[in-house]
Amino acid sequence: MNLPRREAAKTDCFYQALGFQKNDMFSDENATSWMLSDEIFVMSLNEDFYNGFLVNGDQASFGEGSKQMLNALSAESSEEVDTFVKNASENGVAIYREAKSDAPGMYSAAVADPDGHVWEIVYMDMSAWAEGNEAGTDQANN
Structure with a gap:
């Protein structure tokens, strides 16, 4: 799953604190890959990088207001x-x-x-x- 982030350091600290494993192979200055299990990976993407995958004027959504x-x-x-x-x-x-x-x-x-x-x-x-x-x-x- 891909999720947008605003501050890489804070978000990475969250995943690390919960015991998830960083996957260095797919991590760089734009994104950090986290292994939650052998089958579940989360890509934590900088907001601008995340928005680059969206079309039709869509933008990253964060936790304010309604939940999707x-x-x-x-x-x-x-x-x-x-x-x-x-x-x-x-x-x-x-x-x-x-x-x-x-x-x-x-x-x-x-x-x-x-x-x-x-x-x-x-x-x-x-x-x-x-x-x-x-x-x-x-x-x-x-």
């Missing part, structure tokens, strides 16, 4: 969610949504990176999710 998307990551446990938020807040990142249980078996939180892009982290206990949904279905059928 939430970048969601999976966690292995509720503790991982809490650690993610703690690491973010200790490194000056704004907590966008405090950690909470959204539904049976679901625990999530979200932070806003220095450019206003929202990063959600979610833990799903699938057995609790299934039990919660099954209970809801039983009540609806009665």
Whole structure:
């Protein structure tokens, strides 16, 4: 995924603080490549460079006002969610949504990176999710 940035140093500090790995092969003065996992890469692009990929007068959008998307990551446990938020807040990142249980078996939180892009982290206990949904279905059928 490609995301625009205003200040490379602040944005790079955010990704590094959360434990993501910098990919030097695809990083230069215009962009920094971050490996979130073996399958997920984020290209953090300087605003002007990012705008160079856009057409029809479109411009980079930052986190002010309406949100077009939430970048969601999976966690292995509720503790991982809490650690993610703690690491973010200790490194000056704004907590966008405090950690909470959204539904049976679901625990999530979200932070806003220095450019206003929202990063959600979610833990799903699938057995609790299934039990919660099954209970809801039983009540609806009665």
